[in-house]
Amino acid sequence: MTQHNTTRALVMLLAAALAGCASAPGMYMSTAPGEPPRSTWFGSRAAEPEPSIDFALVRLSAENMGKYSLPTNSAGAPRFNTSNTGPYRLGLQDVLRINVWGHPDFLPTMSAVSSTGVASVPLGRTINEDGTLFFPLVGAMPATGLTVPEFRVALTKALTKYIKDPQVDVDVAAFRSQRVFMAGEVRAPGVVPITDIALKITDALAAVGGTTADADLGVVQLTRGTQSFTIDLNRLYFGGELALNLTLQHGDVLTVPDRQARKVFLLGEVMQPKSYVLRRGRVSLAEVLADAGGPNPLSANAGEVFVMRLDASGKPLVFQLDAREPVAMLLADRFDVQSRDLVYINPTSMTQTIRIMNQYLPLLQGVSSVKSVGGF
Numbered sequence: 294m295t296q297h298n299t300t301r302a303l304v305m306l307l308a309a310a311l312a313g314c315a316s317a318p319g320m321y322m323s324t325a326p327g328e329p330p331r332s333t334w335f336g337s338r339a340a341e342p343e344p345s346i347d348f349a350l351v352r353l354s355a356e357n358m359g360k361y362s363l364p365t366n367s368a369g370a371p372r373f374n375t376s377n378t379g380p381y382r383l384g385l386q387d388v389l390r391i392n393v394w395g396h397p398d399f400l401p402t403m404s405a406v407s408s409t410g411v412a413s414v415p416l417g418r419t420i421n422e423d424g425t426l427f428f429p430l431v432g433a434m435p436a437t438g439l440t441v442p443e444f445r446v447a448l449t450k451a452l453t454k455y456i457k458d459p460q461v462d463v464d465v466a467a468f469r470s471q472r473v474f475m476a477g478e479v480r481a482p483g484v485v486p487i488t489d490i491a492l493k494i495t496d497a498l499a500a501v502g503g504t505t506a507d508a509d510l511g512v513v514q515l516t517r518g519t520q521s522f523t524i525d526l527n528r529l530y531f532g533g534e535l536a537l538n539l540t541l542q543h544g545d546v547l548t549v550p551d552r553q554a555r556k557v558f559l560l561g562e563v564m565q566p567k568s569y570v571l572r573r574g575r576v577s578l579a580e581v582l583a584d585a586g587g588p589n590p591l592s593a594n595a596g597e598v599f600v601m602r603l604d605a606s607g608k609p610l611v612f613q614l615d616a617r618e619p620v621a622m623l624l625a626d627r628f629d630v631q632s633r634d635l636v637y638i639n640p641t642s643m644t645q646t647i648r649i650m651n652q653y654l655p656l657l658q659g660v661s662s663v664k665s666v667g668g669f
Contacts, residue, residue, distance in 0.1 A: 380440045381489035384470025388417035394460040417466035430455045471543035475501045478508035478549045509552040516546040559585045561638040562593035579626040597639035
């Protein structure tokens with residue numbers, strides 16, 4: 294190989310490197326040709342990475358930034374019935390305390406020893422497995438499915454056969470028949486009983502000591518029978534959307550997942566490529582870039598910062614930020630990242646050229662060494 298041929302090969306290699314990035318090592322986010330200047334916003338358009346994928350490339354700018362600064366979960370109220378179930382209805386194993394005024398012998402008691410002596414402690418009566426409650430003179434009284442006032446009226450009517458104008462007082466000594474189950478990232482997972490006061494989601498969480506530091510409030514799962522729904526409690530606690538504070542029903546399961554699945558991925562020409570676990574509340578693009586050390590000043594094309602996510606139909610949606618001027622980071626601070634977003638920064642053309650040259654120069658050097666040894 295002559296010196297002329299070697300030089301020619303180098304020139305051709307440089308031309309190939311500068312012509313495109315298909316042979317460059319690593320990833321590169323390509324944009325369609327003929328795009329408008331980077332100082333303008335061009336809505337959405339179809340790029341051409343794959344015919345089967347409908348890409349939308351959206352320029353981040355002050356005019357449209359508000360459209361995309363949305364909460365992580367925009368879901369509304371659950372599809373299943375969440376209406377208030379009304380007054381508490383008695384169930385199996387509930388314990389009632391029944392007092393008939395003027396007839397203390399109807400009220401069972403037990404003796405308890407205290408520092409002041411021996412005292413009588415009133416006991417309750419338990420609703421049996423057949424749904425009835427035993428009461429002297431009357432016998433087995435149907436109880437399940439009735440409210441406390443309804444049961445009191447029924448017992449009063451039954452006692453009139455034996456007592457003139459009975460005055461009956463009924464209250465629930467122990468709520469045992471209805472409960473909800475709390476699981477996941479709560480401080481004391483377990484069972485929370487439903488009482489005569491409607492049990493809201495916030496009440497149930499407070500009863501188990503609240504959530505842990507690793508809880509992801511944005512995707513709390515409520516399961517009722519065969520149905521389930523994801524609730525964004527960030528919108529309740531931080532946005533004041535009280536409609537999301539649902540009334541829980543018997544058998545509901547409320548699961549609070551951990552935040553490890555709620556990640557944003559930072560790739561490309563950033564100082565520290567990594568996965569970023571989103572904290573509670575709003576997190577902006579500027580924050581995750583800053584936590585990754587920002588764009589690499591030696592290799593990053595700051596004009597091509599991309600945020601990629603799947604839309605509601607499962608198609609990729611791509612946003613692009615031109616961050617060549619520091620003031621552009623003000624726009625990045627107004628853009629909310631979402632769980633599973635992928636943030637990618639392209640390399641510069643020069644970076645790609647150098648990487649291609651680093652691939653092929655050892656080959657040319659080897660050819661030159663063989664030529665020298667062989668005397669060509």
